[in-house]
Amino acid sequence: METSKKVWIDCDPGIDDSFALLLAMKHLSVVGISAVGGNTGLDHTFRNARYVTELAGYGDIPVYAGYDMPMFAKPERAEYVHGSRGLGNIMVPGLKGEPQREHAVDALIDAFCCQTDMTLVTLGPLTNVAQALLKEPELKHKIPEIISMGGSVTTGNYNACAEFNIAVDPEAAKIVFESGIPIRMVGLNLCRQNSMTIAEVEQLKALPGLVAATAADLLEYSVNQGRQSQLCDACAIAWLIDPAIITCALPMHVDVETKGEFTRGMTVCDYRDYIGTAPKEDIGREVCYPVDGSKKNVLAAMEFNKTRFKELLIQTIKSYEV
Numbered sequence: 001m002e003t004s005k006k007v008w009i010d011c012d013p014g015i016d017d018s019f020a021l022l023l024a025m026k027h028l029s030v031v032g033i034s035a036v037g038g039n040t041g042l043d044h045t046f047r048n049a050r051y052v053t054e055l056a057g058y059g060d061i062p063v064y065a066g067y068d069m070p071m072f073a074k075p076e077r078a079e080y081v082h083g084s085r086g087l088g089n090i091m092v093p094g095l096k097g098e099p100q101r102e103h104a105v106d107a108l109i110d111a112f113c114c115q116t117d118m119t120l121v122t123l124g125p126l127t128n129v130a131q132a133l134l135k136e137p138e139l140k141h142k143i144p145e146i147i148s149m150g151g152s153v154t155t156g157n158y159n160a161c162a163e164f165n166i167a168v169d170p171e172a173a174k175i176v177f178e179s180g181i182p183i184r185m186v187g188l189n190l191c192r193q194n195s196m197t198i199a200e201v202e203q204l205k206a207l208p209g210l211v212a213a214t215a216a217d218l219l220e221y222s223v224n225q226g227r228q229s230q231l232c233d234a235c236a237i238a239w240l241i242d243p244a245i246i247t248c249a250l251p252m253h254v255d256v257e258t259k260g261e262f263t264r265g266m267t268v269c270d271y272r273d274y275i276g277t278a279p280k281e282d283i284g285r286e287v288c289y290p291v292d293g294s295k296k297n298v299l300a301a302m303e304f305n306k307t308r309f310k311e312l313l314i315q316t317i318k319s320y321e322v
């Protein structure tokens, strides 16, 4: 399942980001990584991204620091999920490589302006990507596709309707979703079909090597927060590595709400075309409205092969042998 598919990953590690990076580095061609403030502050997300690359033996992948703060909103973190430093109880050791000095936004613009066959993967708030689109208007013509862990076709986690990555910087998300770049959205509606439990922690603990031991520690911390872990960001990377893991995806128009009293940060997914057809979980019974409205800008992942995902994850961690 090795591919040479080129990707740039914008992320905020983060426990599930770390699993996403481990999958990506082994199976894809990771050209660069940009860190953004999100799950925790940028100091930690930048350092954690560098740590995961070095741990896995991919210290040659450049990692850049981007924006710490959202465009307009007050920063909000998810340290209650990922720990105060972003990687559970792990204390990141001294790192070998020198940190990149170039700002992530400039690095991202340079990378996409040089090549047109690279996918952008976003696993955190969309601040870096939005700032890059504002700084270089041509960039939207250079990014062929974005795969984004963010939003939800159904319910949120930050609140009833907003998912964390979108909720903490809705203005940035709005810029990205309105950019015209095709987006494949891995929202909470999909990630909630995944659940890793103590059984997978035990499987990882049984594997040799430091990568497996670290992965086991991370997953154990996450599972202990709520008895199961969805590893959302890893679901997004898995779609690139093995498309059969996403068993249903539907094109639809998605807007990002930036003003609502109760709905700020919601991905407003126009699902009316599919009422009564798919997915199975839908509560509708029949098609109510003909939809002739806005362009379908998003392919939303709807259904997930959990067994296939778990196999990919465990086998990948096992293959590191370091």
Ligand SMILES: [Ca+2]
Pocket: 011, 012, 013, 014, 016, 017, 038, 039, 123, 124, 233
């Ligand atoms: Ca993330």
